Amino acid sequence: MIHILASFKVKNDKLSNFISLCNELIEESRKEKGCISYHLQQNTEKENHLVFVEEWESNEAIEQHNASRHFTRIVPLLVEMCESAPIIQTFNKLV
Amino acid sequence: MIHILASFKVKNDKLSNFISLCNELIEESRKEKGCISYHLQQNTEKENHLVFVEEWESNEAIEQHNASRHFTRIVPLLVEMCESAPIIQTFNKLV
Numbered sequence: 001m002i003h004i005l006a007s008f009k010v011k012n013d014k015l016s017n018f019i020s021l022c023n024e025l026i027e028e029s030r031k032e033k034g035c036i037s038y039h040l041q042q043n044t045e046k047e048n049h050l051v052f053v054e055e056w057e058s059n060e061a062i063e064q065h066n067a068s069r070h071f072t073r074i075v076p077l078l079v080e081m082c083e084s085a086p087i088i089q090t091f092n093k094l095v
Numbered sequence: 096m097i098h099i100l101a102s103f104k105v106k107n108d109k110l111s112n113f114i115s116l117c118n119e120l121i122e123e124s125r126k127e128k129g130c131i132s133y134h135l136q137q138n139t140e141k142e143n144h145l146v147f148v149e150e151w152e153s154n155e156a157i158e159q160h161n162a163s164r165h166f167t168r169i170v171p172l173l174v175e176m177c178e179s180a181p182i183i184q185t186f187n188k189l190v
Contacts, residue, residue, distance in 0.1 A: 003136050005100065005146070019189060026190050041098050041186035051100070051186060053148070091136035091146060094114060095121050 001036065002059060003091040006052040014081035015048055021074050022050070028070035029054075034061025048083075062090075096131065097154060098186040101147040109176035110143055116169050117145070123165035124149075129156025143178075157185075 010018045022040050029038045036055035043049035056062045065071055079086060105113045117135050124133045131150035138144035151157045160166055174181060 002139070003148070023190055039188055040190040042189050044097070044185045044187055049184075050189070053098070089144075090139045092139055093134055094137050094145070095118055095135040 001093060002056045002062060003093060004052065004054040004056065004062070005087075005089050005091065006054070007087040007089075008050045008052075008078065009083045010048045010050060011081055011083055012048055018050070018078060018081045021077055022052075025070055025074045025078075028068070029065060032061070032065055032068065034058055035065070096188060097151045097157060098188060099147065099149040099151065099157070100182075100184050100186065101149070102182040102184075103145045103147075103173065104178045105143045105145060105176055106178055107143055113145070113173060113176045116172055117147075120165055120169045120173075123163070124160060127156070127160055127163065129153055130160070 008018070019040070026038050026040060029035055034057040036057060037053075038055075039053045041051045041053055043051070056065070103113070114135070121133050121135060124130055129152040131152060132148075133150075134148045136146045136148055138146070151160070
């Protein structure tokens with residue numbers, strides 16, 4: 001199982017639009033083969049700091065996700081609404 | 096539900112000891128009231144970058160966790176084994 005943490009610092013005036021698009025992305029992503037879970041979390045102290053917390057069955061599933069129509073359409077729009085480049089990190093569960 | 100991401104950059108020669116202590120911390124923390132899940136994840140590209148991914152029922156449960164005997168004993172030892180101060184962030188699930 002592979003975990004992804006994808007962290008976004010959203011421009012304050014774009015926050016509502018950003019979250020709406022995330023809802024679309026999540027709805028489609030959860031239907032994908034190999035997607036175990038896919039959530040959006042908001043930092044309790046910085047409302048413009050949003051993190052996708054994702055679990056995938058394999059690297060192959062992540063590659064298919066990254067090439068999917070919803071991902072390639074929506075993610076560039078999300079990035080445009082950010083103050084800085086997102087930070088995407090992948091993890092293996094140790095414990 | 097409150098989520099915590101607690102990120103540690105561990106000194107390379109301390110990694111094995113760090114993970115052993117994390118196992119103790121996780122075993123005790125999972126027994127606590129209000130702990131929904133508590134995992135340790137390792138960055139696939141930087142083996143010394145470890146992140147606790149936690150889910151708690153409430154802020155009260157987190158306060159009790161932070162005051163628990165295992166937390167107050169083990170976490171300072173973990174911090175000593177790191178290159179820099181850990182980054183602890185709390186989140187609410189949006190989607």
